[in-house]
Amino acid sequence: MSIERLSAKAFGTSQAPIQAFGEALREVGAAFPDVVAVSTDSSSGSGLSPFKEAFPDRHVELGIMEQGAVGICAGMAAAGRIPFFAAIAPFVSARPFEMFKDDLGYMEQNVKVVGRCCGLTYSQLGPTHHSIDDVAILRTIPGVTIVGPGDPVTIKRAVHALAARKGPAYLKIGSPAMPVLYEEDVPFEIGKGILVQEGRDICLIGTGTALANTVQAARILGREGVSVRVIDMHTLKPLDEEIVLAAAREIGRIMTVEEHFLNGGLGSAVAQFLALNHPIPMRMVGVDDVFATNGPYEELLGLYGLLPDQIAATARSLL
Amino acid sequence: MPLNDKDRRALEIRALAIRRNILRMIEASGAGHLGGALSCADIASALYFRVLRHTPSDPGRADRDRFVLSAGHKCLVLYAALAEAGYFDPAILDTYGALDSPIPGHPCMHKLPGVEANTGSLGHGLSISAGMALGLRIAGRKSRVFTVMGDGELAEGSNWEAAAAAGHHKLDNLTALVDRNSLQIGGKTVDIMSYEPLAERWAAFGWSVRTIDGHDFDQITDALESAPFEKGKPSAIIADTVKSKGISFAEGKVSFHYWKAKKEEIDQAKAELASAEAALQGAAGSGRV
Numbered sequence: 001m002s003i004e005r006l007s008a009k010a011f012g013t014s015q016a017p018i019q020a021f022g023e024a025l026r027e028v029g030a031a032f033p034d035v036v037a038v039s040t041d042s043s044s045g046s047g048l049s050p051f052k053e054a055f056p057d058r059h060v061e062l063g064i065m066e067q068g069a070v071g072i073c074a075g076m077a078a079a080g081r082i083p084f085f086a087a088i089a090p091f092v093s094a095r096p097f098e099m100f101k102d103d104l105g106y107m108e109q110n111v112k113v114v115g116r117c118c119g120l121t122y123s124q125l126g127p128t129h130h131s132i133d134d135v136a137i138l139r140t141i142p143g144v145t146i147v148g149p150g151d152p153v154t155i156k157r158a159v160h161a162l163a164a165r166k167g168p169a170y171l172k173i174g175s176p177a178m179p180v181l182y183e184e185d186v187p188f189e190i191g192k193g194i195l196v197q198e199g200r201d202i203c204l205i206g207t208g209t210a211l212a213n214t215v216q217a218a219r220i221l222g223r224e225g226v227s228v229r230v231i232d233m234h235t236l237k238p239l240d241e242e243i244v245l246a247a248a249r250e251i252g253r254i255m256t257v258e259e260h261f262l263n264g265g266l267g268s269a270v271a272q273f274l275a276l277n278h279p280i281p282m283r284m285v286g287v288d289d290v291f292a293t294n295g296p297y298e299e300l301l302g303l304y305g306l307l308p309d310q311i312a313a314t315a316r317s318l319l
Numbered sequence: 320m321p322l323n324d325k326d327r328r329a330l331e332i333r334a335l336a337i338r339r340n341i342l343r344m345i346e347a348s349g350a351g352h353l354g355g356a357l358s359c360a361d362i363a364s365a366l367y368f369r370v371l372r373h374t375p376s377d378p379g380r381a382d383r384d385r386f387v388l389s390a391g392h393k394c395l396v397l398y399a400a401l402a403e404a405g406y407f408d409p410a411i412l413d414t415y416g417a418l419d420s421p422i423p424g425h426p427c428m429h430k431l432p433g434v435e436a437n438t439g440s441l442g443h444g445l446s447i448s449a450g451m452a453l454g455l456r457i458a459g460r461k462s463r464v465f466t467v468m469g470d471g472e473l474a475e476g477s478n479w480e481a482a483a484a485a486g487h488h489k490l491d492n493l494t495a496l497v498d499r500n501s502l503q504i505g506g507k508t509v510d511i512m513s514y515e516p517l518a519e520r521w522a523a524f525g526w527s528v529r530t531i532d533g534h535d536f537d538q539i540t541d542a543l544e545s546a547p548f549e550k551g552k553p554s555a556i557i558a559d560t561v562k563s564k565g566i567s568f569a570e571g572k573v574s575f576h577y578w579k580a581k582k583e584e585i586d587q588a589k590a591e592l593a594s595a596e597a598a599l600q601g602a603a604g605s606g607r608v
Contacts, residue, residue, distance in 0.1 A: 036454075036457060057457070058457065060453065060488075062484050063483070063484070063487070065480035065483070065484065067446070067476075067477045067480060068446045068449075068477055068480030068481045068483075068484055069446075069480075070446070071443055071445075071446025071447050071449075071450060071477065071481065072446050072447075072449050072450035072453065072481065072484060073450060074436075074446070074447050074450055075436075075446065075447040075448060075449060075450020075451035075452070075453070075454060076450040076451070076453055076454035076457070077450075077454070078385075078435065078436070078447070078450070078451055078454070079385075079450070079451045079453075079454025079455045079457075079458060079460075080381075080454060080458055081454045081457060081458065098440060099443065099446070099477070102437060102439075102440055102443060103436075103437075103443055103446070103447060106427075106437045107428065107436060107437045108429070
């Protein structure tokens, strides 16, 4: 019962997600000659500078045309390239959804779409720039892999893993610096949740930008004597059903935490699976059916119950 | 290279075979997108039997030219040409409309050899084609990419994103042919949403443009074989065509965009194609041109 995947130095250092992504993409560019980087303006803001400097002939700038860009990426993939297309999350997910569905999903093309500044991280810019529906809509596309890593180490691991994994994928990363949670050699596999810590009273499943606060909430509960299992569900699709089912059977109380609409996100995916396989009491933390307001990021998280003490409070209601 | 009489007649005979195949599929299912398939049947004949570098027995060859049918509802012409070229057993044509047929109402690359993209939703094909052209260039390949678009389809804004990108990136290995049959499901294209003057619009996006008669094999092959018209520019061919070309009672009629065929109409259409073929064969036999 003493599994503890977190680094001893967890929360000691942090790194901007874009920086982690950019470093990893350059490494992937060296390892995979077919990888190309695609931007729709703001290439440096999307972390592509290291790749561009190393491989200038393998960067494609398309200007602000995300619908065209997804189709163009599909065509490049059909010609054997491996495009990593990075831009602001809502504009690579909701805006070109049909191109994602048809040209990447239905055509099964090996394209990696990277949505940066996902969730509420563009807090002040309002709902046009929030991306709290990307998992919900992209999860409907058969065969698409969706990954939302919870710290800089797993962002890098995800970029490497996705480059090696054939097929369309969506990688979502936030904007503010993320605390480093793991050692570099943490076991990471697409489609396999990470058992962050073992516990027996309740299971918290966090994903992406909400993972660190989920871990903090578990620590708060731990100090109160609550034994909390924490799962890092970095892969939203395919869902790690095995780790969910084990938690449902062994603990019987699961709460999901995500910086996303309750409609269609991690909580929905877990609930759908459990409703059909092993129904248990659940709680879900996320944004309810409203357009999130504008304001400072931390204050927005507080409005939607995503701060550590709030997550802990919601968890207590399930105990 | 200009067409000689023999080559021209060969393309005419292939075009008749394509039209026969189109009818065969509509007869099998009772309905289909007829008008736009027939309007580009001559273009498909020129592409598959003269212009494209392709190997039907090895459809995935890396050095092949790519053809993307952007206007995916014209799929009958694609299936008809692929069958005629030997990509698959023509008996498959009789499965049109059947459950899980390899020839759905819009093409699927996973179900049929020779299909390069899953089109159907309009405004996707040019982006995919531009991406192929770009990807092939980055890979150092000499393959060319051809796409056929509908004129009604041009109202989809995503086309113009792709047109701009192709011009900006100087994709001279890309040729887009607009099948300007001037009709779409609701009426005349210029009345529904005009994108005229087409040639000027494409030119303004950085393309080199030619306008041709899309039923004149000399003009079709000359244009397709001349691409790129200018080094460093993608090529656009505006092909003026007649909707439902080749079936007299359907020609130029918007009601045949999607045709729910009656048996007597099918019989008449077959008879017309048979007599056209007999005339062609007779001309060949007598040495007339």
